[in-house]
Amino acid sequence: MGSLDLNSLINALVLGLSIASIWLLAAIGLTIIYGVVGVINMAHGEFIMLGAYSSYLLQSYFGLPFLLCIPASFVVVAAIGLVIERGLIRYLYNRPLDTLLATWGVSIVLMQAVRLIFGSDPKYLAVPALFSSNLQIGFINLSVFRIVVMAVTALVVAGTWFLFYRTRFGMQVRAVTQNKEMAASFGINASRVYMLTFALGAGLAGVAGSLFGVLNIVLPTMGTAYVVQAFLVVVTGGGTLLGSVFAGGLTGELQSIFAAVTNDTFARFLLFLLIVVFLWFRPQGLFAPRSVRR
Amino acid sequence: MKVSRRGFIKSTVVAAGAVAAPHVWLPVSSEAWGATLKKGEPIKVGLLFSLTGSLAVPEEDSTLVMQYAIDEINKAGGIAGSPIQPVIVDAKSDFAVYSEKAKELILRDKVIAIFGCYTSASRKAILPTVMANNHLLYYPTCYEGAECTQNTICTGPLANQHSKDLIPFMVQNFGKKVFFVGSNYVWPKESNKNAKVWLQQAGGELLGEEYIPLGSSEFGPVLNKIREAKPSFIFSTVVGASDIAFHKQFKQEGFKVDSMPIASLTTGEIETRAMGNEFGAGHFLSAPYFQALDNPTNKKFVENFLASKYGKNGVTHYNMEETYTSAYVFKYGLEAAAAKLGIENVTPRAIRDNSGGIKVGADVSPEGPIWIDEQNFNCWLVPKIGQCQADGSFKIVKQAAEHVAPDPYSIYPNLGTCTKDGLKAPDGKIRKNVI
Incomplete structure (x- = not known):
């Protein structure tokens, strides 16, 4: 184990915030779909990938500036999610194991479709020059793009919270989450709630994808790397928004600090080990909803 | 109907098993x-x-x-x-x-x-x-x-046709202090063992050595360590998609290619194209071939x-x-x-x-x-060293004077030399199929 002075520790903590925001952004769509609709969406990584590709498409063929590609990707992927929900997922709500397999199938179909349309060579997302620079305040260093990712994550979390806890639609969503039949008997259209929530979750994955395409590489298989992190955050967090925020924050900071003290590979090993031990003692996750989950 | 937490974990395991299952069993025969x-x-x-x-x-x-x-x-x-x-x-x-x-x-x-x-x-x-x-x-x-x-x-x-020229070239042109970054598997580790020998011969100094899991795209922690170590150049054996993420984040985190270039054994024309030319420009590659x-x-x-x-x-x-x-x-x-x-x-x-x-x-x-x-x-x-230009092509900055013989055991002379019948140890014994 190496040592860590104060400056390095602070830099690691700041970077941890950034890693946390990436993990959380990857996980938030999955959290919503799992938490509300109860579907374990194996195609989540591919929604992220679709977000990156829609940004690429809009940028290279329609000349849309990168900052507008982010919301546009939300719309595109949400629409795709909507079609998948209406065409497939809604028939499987009472068969949870089947949704698992069906969404896994969807993920393969999406990956191959993108490969057929765009080819399997990597694509490139251009960003404003400002995003390729970094910010230095004293001894603290952080790239501008990481700050952008943090800001978008904060916006997305705040927006989701507002939607779920401060709007009429959110109240309906929470009612359906707690008891679908009872909510339906009060005149809430549960099918519509599920449809919109699924589309929302897919759209948020699209936002994540358009940002990850800049940090990383745009490939048909890029989603698989993020879906594991996303599942870890959702499972650790307990499937609630608050849970995912805390789980994402914690895992990101731990990853960063472990990596700073030891190395990247060992950091992952430690982190995954801690998560396994944590789930052993608390299988319901950090903040599990006190509902009629069985 | 909701999925219980245990059910979720179980079914995820089931799905993972289903992904891993279809292994085709085939007997290994020793026949010709x-x-x-x-x-x-x-x-x-x-x-x-x-x-x-x-x-x-x-x-x-x-x-x-x-x-x-x-x-x-x-x-x-x-x-x-x-x-x-x-x-x-x-x-x-x-x-x-x-x-x-x-x-x-x-x-x-x-x-x-x-x-x-x-x-x-x-x-x-x-x-x-x-x-x-x-x-x-x-x-x-x-x-x-x-x-x-x-x-x-x-x-x-x-390795003796690859990093042996690159390391002294970089030390002469940029300075003695080096940071090694590689993907976490056998080739980068062995390459770095070789590179350490060349580095010592060139009078250089190794400041740090970090390995990233294959396919990983998070270089924040490594770049923080590099920033603190302040090397004269980085020697990279990162491969595949990670390599692209590494070069992108290098620039995004404010590193300057003029003062701390990456000398790579892998980052060629295709990687540069995938990351965007502005992220590749200025870095160095050792290879026997360049498109240019x-x-x-x-x-x-x-x-x-x-x-x-x-x-x-x-x-x-x-x-x-x-x-x-x-x-x-x-x-x-x-x-x-x-x-x-x-x-x-x-x-x-x-x-x-x-x-x-x-x-x-x-x-x-x-x-x-x-x-x-x-x-x-x-x-x-003939090993060559190229520097990536603004248009993504490589300019050859150094080329070996003549053909270089391949030497698979160049840093392990005590293990012997590779002959067509097997590895010939210094005591004259020949071992077949050494991997």
Whole structure:
């Protein structure tokens, strides 16, 4: 184990915030779909990938500036999610194991479709020059793009919270989450709630994808790397928004600090080990909803 | 109906099991190759590269250029009157799949040779199968050496043809302090062992050594450590998709290429294209081939390949060129074996035994003439160092004066030397198939 002075520790903590925001952004769509609709969406990584590709498409063929590609990707992927929900997922709500397999199938179909349309060579997302620079305040260093990712994550979390806890639609969503039949008997259209929530979750994955395409590489298989992190955050967090925020924050900071003290590979090993031990003692996750989950 | 938490964890495990399950069971036999070549009938060769996953960036190109080379050879009349027929498989960037597909290619498809792999991890995964069947692997890219098998022919540079010039060049031009970054598997670790020897000889100083999991895209922690260490340059053996993330984040985190360039063994034209030219410009690469090489064979190769149906990715790079020349090494080796034994008696091992000294001349090899070493079956070539320009092409800044001999045990002289019959230890004992 190496040592860590104060400056390095602070830099690691700041970077941890950034890693946390990436993990959380990857996980938030999955959290919503799992938490509300109860579907374990194996195609989540591919929604992220679709977000990156829609940004690429809009940028290279329609000349849309990168900052507008982010919301546009939300719309595109949400629409795709909507079609998948209406065409497939809604028939499987009472068969949870089947949704698992069906969404896994969807993920393969999406990956191959993108490969057929765009080819399997990597694509490139251009960003404003400002995003390729970094910010230095004293001894603290952080790239501008990481700050952008943090800001978008904060916006997305705040927006989701507002939607779920401060709007009429959110109240309906929470009612359906707690008891679908009872909510339906009060005149809430549960099918519509599920449809919109699924589309929302897919759209948020699209936002994540358009940002990850800049940090990383745009490939048909890029989603698989993020879906594991996303599942870890959702499972650790307990499937609630608050849970995912805390789980994402914690895992990101731990990853960063472990990596700073030891190395990247060992950091992952430690982190995954801690998560396994944590789930052993608390299988319901950090903040599990006190509902009629069985 | 909601899924319970335990149900969720269980079913995720079930799904993971379902993904991992379909292994094809095939017996490993030690018998010789169970097929015969006949004049006029297709010669089957296996192309074992990843078309999907994190290694697809370079390996898809290997498959494409191999098909291009096969078409070219077939158009010119094939080998000894027979056309080559490629059997293309996708190894999915998964080392278990490499091994499984190698068995299939050898035992079921009965190919006479396998062209495959880009990483040493995958090569080490399939070599036991290749050796058990006394088969033949063309490994068409760079590797660390320290292997001596009787079933491999390599057309890429070994460590002594790769980093041995690069490290002193960087030390002279940028300074003595170095930081090593690599992907976490065997090739980067062995390459760095070699690089440390060259670094010591050049009077340099190693400030740190970090390894990133294959396929990882988070370089924040490593870049923080580099920022604190303040090296004169970075020596990188990061491969695949990670390499692109590394270069992107290097610039995004405010590192300047003029004061701290990355000297890489892998970041060529295709990686630069994928990351965007502005992220690649200024960095250095050691390779025997660059797309910008100025000779008539290369100009023709680049032009014809890019115009062909296999040239859709728009570049040629060292890994493709080494794969391309391996097709001709195979052609000449098979022709030599057939001339000696008759085509019906040719086996994979016979091709290998007749490939020592095979030369791919300046009229075919885009990097200039190369030949196969008669003892260790690696390649004699001219190492070059290129610097990436603003348009994504490489400018050759240094070139070895003459061909450099491949030396797989250059930093392990006490282990012996690789001969055609096996690894000859200093006490004169010969060990076969050392991996």
